[in-house]
Amino acid sequence: MVETVKDCHYPWTWMMVTADGAVKPCCFSSASLGNLHDNDIDEVWNGATAIELRKYIKANRVHPVCAGAPCKYVQNMQIRLVQVEAPQLGDNPAHVNEVAG
Numbered sequence: 001m002v003e004t005v006k007d008c009h010y011p012w013t014w015m016m017v018t019a020d021g022a023v024k025p026c027c028f029s030s031a032s033l034g035n036l037h038d039n040d041i042d043e044v045w046n047g048a049t050a051i052e053l054r055k056y057i058k059a060n061r062v063h064p065v066c067a068g069a070p071c072k073y074v075q076n077m078q079i080r081l082v083q084v085e086a087p088q089l090g091d092n093p094a095h096v097n098e099v100a101g
């Protein structure tokens with residue numbers, strides 16, 4: 001089974017705090033959920049961005065906090081999108097004629 005964003009558990013089980021106080025849902029995210037210099041940990045953990053991130057993950061959507069992350073969940077979503085968007089041989093009648101002719 002290919003794991004996608006819906007399989008990520010980090011926003012419920014993990015957080016990373018960087019030296020400058022930024023709180024991230026994991027070590028892969030380049031964006032933060034908030035900053036401990038501005039809010040306490042409960043406000044960040046239960047804040048609007050964290051709640052929205054969890055909703056996106058339940059819906060198998062890539063939240064902006066996770067966009068472009070090198071984790072397997074986001075990377076597998078990108079591979080799936082490429083597969084869905086890639087034209088299929090045989091979908092193009094001109095190509096079929098080329099092969100048949």
Ligand code: SF4
Nearest residue numbers: 008025026066069071
């Ligand atoms: S970046 Fe990847 S591992 Fe981190 S919370 Fe988002 S989906 Fe999960």
